[in-house]
Amino acid sequence: MAILQQSLTGRNEDGALELEDIQHFLMSRPPARAARYEFLTFRSAACGRAWLMGLIDKVGTAKAVGSNLVDSRWVTIGFTWNGLRALRVDEASLATFPEEFRQGMAARAEILGTTGANRPDHWVGGLASRDLHAIAILFARDVAERERCRQEHEHYLVQCEGVELLSSLDLEALPPFDYAHEHFGYRDRLSQPVIEGTAVEPTPGSGPPIKPGEFFLGYPDEEGPAAGMPQPGILSRNGSYVAYLRMKEHVGAFRNFLREHGETPEQQELIAAKLMGRWRSGAPLVLAPDKDDPSLGADFQRNNAFTYADTDPNGYACPLGAHIRRMNPRDTAVNMNRRKMIRRGGTYGPPLPEGAPEDGIERGIAAFVGCASLVRQFEFAMNVWANDPNFHELGNERDPIFGTQDRTFDMTIPKRPVRKKIRGLPAFTTIRGGAYFFLPGIRALRYLASLGDGH
């Protein structure tokens, strides 16, 4: 009854998270080893709405995913601004969405720093196209379940004439499965913000729980009550924005670089650690500056329990320009709680066996960044943390792993007595596509599915 009351007033009196109305995607990470992203276009509004109506019951809510561990697939649906328009959301409503979302990621490439080889005209899968309207994200317990769901959706799409698949991407976790890692071998999923009101305890060093309004529309954020939400409220409430990025990893080039800059395997590991700010085991350099400590890397009670300002102000342990020090400057940036984002995603492409030469097969990470404000959270991270050459007054550096690199930027590794400077860093990654999506709440999905053409 309380839920009904909320849906009628569009308000939640006590500010508690409406878990039954929020898509699970940013709230919980189910135990999936395979995934598939399908990028869709609607040739007609009616078809798009019919497709959506038939899928709503399959969309996982935060409540269901949190409580039902026997499930083995998790569906999420999001729309681009062009997609909302294709479903015939009226122009007045469309105009209330923030400018960056209306423009879409491709139009914001210069701001994001996705230039050169990362430019949208090189993107694949129709992601830079105005025809990109929706994404269906499927996470599955294993590849077999992913295949079953893929076929099911394929059959469903046949019935939905007018809804077409622009492109798709299959993802699989990389073996060994005992911990999440990407193609370069770095342990992944180490730091993730905790949302206030979810009863999850932040691990030491992860910072206090973050107000839900930083990730879900309609809730108080770190600044105060929700303000400036897109209209109508039923469409925006419990929704989130996600920025999608498909990032190719040049594993051959990365390994060559390590060999070029390290004579022994130990030196190569140290170079890899200096680029990331953590050893590939996950152990942070601030806590393990000279030697890897895999047990530290695997221990979530310890692997985030560090800061920079007092422990490592000059970057002798973790270079100022290392990936994790740029993408999460911890106590060396102000207003960190307004820059937090929730990351989801996985790896695609086969692993490149150790010692094998580059085989030309595309492999990488295809990930989502969830937030309540793309311009304040995601675009800031791209514009400043990843790609501002003068971040931390470094002068001529970008994120060594994630930034746009073209052999004109450097990497400084502070060291006594004299720092080491690697000039002309090659690109270890290339952005192959990206898009901004809005993930509506469940009520909002129903609202969209029931829109009329004259709405």
Add this chain to the structure above:
Amino acid sequence: MQHPSKETFMATPAPARPKETDWTKPAAMAIPKDGYFTLEKGRYGPIFPKTPACHGFSVVAKVIPGREQAIRDYGKKIEEAVKADPFVLAPLRLHYLRWILFDVGSGLHFMYQGIFDTDFDKYLEDAVALFVKTGITTVFVNLEGWPEDWKTNVAGVIKFFHDHQCPSFLEYGEYPYVTADEIKKALKLKAAFADMLDLMQ
């Protein structure tokens, strides 16, 4: 230590990315009317280039009639805020700030001019958050065009700063491109050397 043999005064043609800069050589830069050489898009508007006088802004707005004293009183407030916490404005990476009231026949105007080391566009939200926290924003409520809902409308506040920013057409630096951090480091080093020399007596 190297000293400039001759002081040169040259108009620099649009350095796209001044990677290597020479602090020993004073420099001036003439800037096109729009405030930039080529349009580079930031998150909220055009990016203004770093000049020999670093980054900066000059925000000019008309004072609402009768509010002059309120603005003057505010000067004391900021003085006290900085006295209470000398590093309260540190996140802005400032060199200097100047607040000016003037009337050249078109009514009383307010100018807020800052010289700092970060790009105006990049840390706008942090600056606005700090303005709110320290009460700097309270002076702006005395200006025409300031959004009434500024407390909840960060986008509106950012737009005000963009709309009222008057880009320079010429900037000069006696020690060009040097950051406040570098200056502080140099002074620290000088003090450390002085101490060391004292100890060696």
